Structures are given as structure tokens and as C-alpha cells.
Amino acid sequence: MEFLGVSSYQNLQALSALLSTQQEEDEDEDCKQNATAYGQLGPGQIGPPPKKEKEVSTAYTKKNSKDIWSEEEVAEGSQYDDLADLRPQPEYEIILKQSVGTEDLFLGLSQKDPSSMCCEAMLVKIKLPDTKTKDVFLDLKEKYLDLRTPNKLGLHLPHPIQNQEAKAQFFSDRQELEVTLLMK
Structure with a gap:
């Protein structure tokens, strides 16, 4: 049986020479002869040296050097935010809804879970005291x-919705507007 230290070193040198596409410099040869077998060669020295590639950033690259943000970074509806409008914001509540049948409840056949990813609709309840139906303007x-009344509500929704399929109902006895939004 051969001594592993010398044999391994020679085998690594031979493998490195086979895999290497570039000839080693004279100074590298001098370093190899002076260094110990285990101190110089390792897995990183086997094969051709790694190519230095230009780093490509996966982050957003600016199209114009004077831009400080991209259109994707700006929330939809921010053009409607009116900071000079001092009307109070009404109280609201967002409830996520899910259609659940017996096959979901007892058998678990549809693979639904209670997370928001399995919800089909969003119910937004907005309290509008001292407001009449004719005073309500709603844009989705x-x-x-975007709700315009004597109170103002500009609400960024947590999920995209199908704005053509929305339903709104005003309950004058509770003075509450309920907007049902189907999620995409």
C-alpha cells in the first residue's frame, strides 16, 4: 500500500494538470515546491481557475439616472392621496371571506386552509356616521x-381585486357601508 500523503499529492498535481487549460506561472511552481502537500493544494486548485464574470445585479436597474424610484415601487392609488385634504378618515374593517362546503369542512378535499391565499372575497365595512346614501362616492x-363622503377614505387593498365584480350596500340603520370585493 502506498503512502497516502505523497501519492495523493502527486495525484492531485496530475489531475490539476489534466484539467487546467492554462499553464502555471514559474512563480507558482516555485511556491508549490516550497509548500507542503496539504498546505498548497485543495479542492479549489483542481481544474481551471474560475472565470471572473462581471457582476449582474438582480435588483432594479434604473433606466434614467435621475429617477429615484420605479413605477413598480409606487403603490397603486397613490395619485389619489391628497395630503392637503384634512377630512377625517372613517373607521373601517377588512374581513377576508372564503366559500366553504361540506367537502372542505369534513373531508378536506379541496385543499383549502384558513390562510388569505385561499380566500375568494374581501368584505370592507366602513362606518359612516351622519352620512346619506346620496353623499357617498366610491371608486375602485x-x-x-377611494371613498369620498363628508369623511374621506383612501385605502390600499392587501390583495388585487376584480373591480368590475364588486358590490356595495349602504345600511342606513347602522350607518355602515359594506363593500364586497372579489379577489383575483
Whole structure:
């Protein structure tokens, strides 16, 4: 049986010479002869040296050097935010809804869980005291709810919605507006 230290060193040198596409410099040869077998060669020295590639950033690259943000970073509906409008914001509540049948409840056949990813609709309840139906103006975008009344509500929605399929109902006895939004 051969001594592993010398034999391994020679085998690593031979393998490195086979895999290497570039010839070693004279100074590298001098370093190899002076260094110990285990101190110089390791897994990183086997094969050709790694190519230095230009780093490509996966982050957003600016199209114009004067831009300080991209359109993707700006929340939809921010153009409707009116900071000079001092009307109070009404109280609201967002409830996520899910259609659940017996096959979901007892058998678990549809693979639904209680997370928001399995919800089909979003119910937004907005308290509007001292407001009449005729005073309510509601505009819906994909991720933004804009409500104009004596109170003002500009709400960025947590999930994109189908704004053509929305339903709104005003309950004058509770003075509450309920908006049901189907999620995409």
C-alpha cells in the first residue's frame, strides 16, 4: 500500500494538470515546491481557475439616472392621496371571506386552509356616521378603494381585486357601508 500523503499529492498535481487549460506561472511552481502537500493544494486548485464574470445585479436597474424610484415601487392609488385634504378618515374593517362546503369542512378535499391565499372575497365595512346614501362616492381600482363622503377614505387593498365584480350596500340603520370585493 502506498503512502497516502505523497501519492495523493502527486495525484492531485496530475489531475490539476489534466484539467487546467492554462499553464502555471514559474512563480507558482516555485511556491508549490516550497509548500507542503496539504498546505498548497485543495479542492479549489483542481481544474481551471474560475472565470471572473462581471457582476449582474438582480435588483432594479434604473433606466434614467435621475429617477429615484420605479413605477413598480409606487403603490397603486397613490395619485389619489391628497395630503392637503384634512377630512377625517372613517373607521373601517377588512374581513377576508372564503366559500366553504361540506367537502372542505369534513373531508378536506379541496385543499383549502384558513390562510388569505385561499380566500375568494374581501368584505370592507366602513362606518359612516351622519352620512346619506346620496353623499357617498366610491371608486375602485385593482388595489385601491377611494371613498369620498363628508369623511374621506383612501385605502390600499392587501390583495388585487376584480373591480368590475364588486358590490356595495349602504345600511342606513347602522350607518355602515359594506363593500364586497372579489379577489383575483
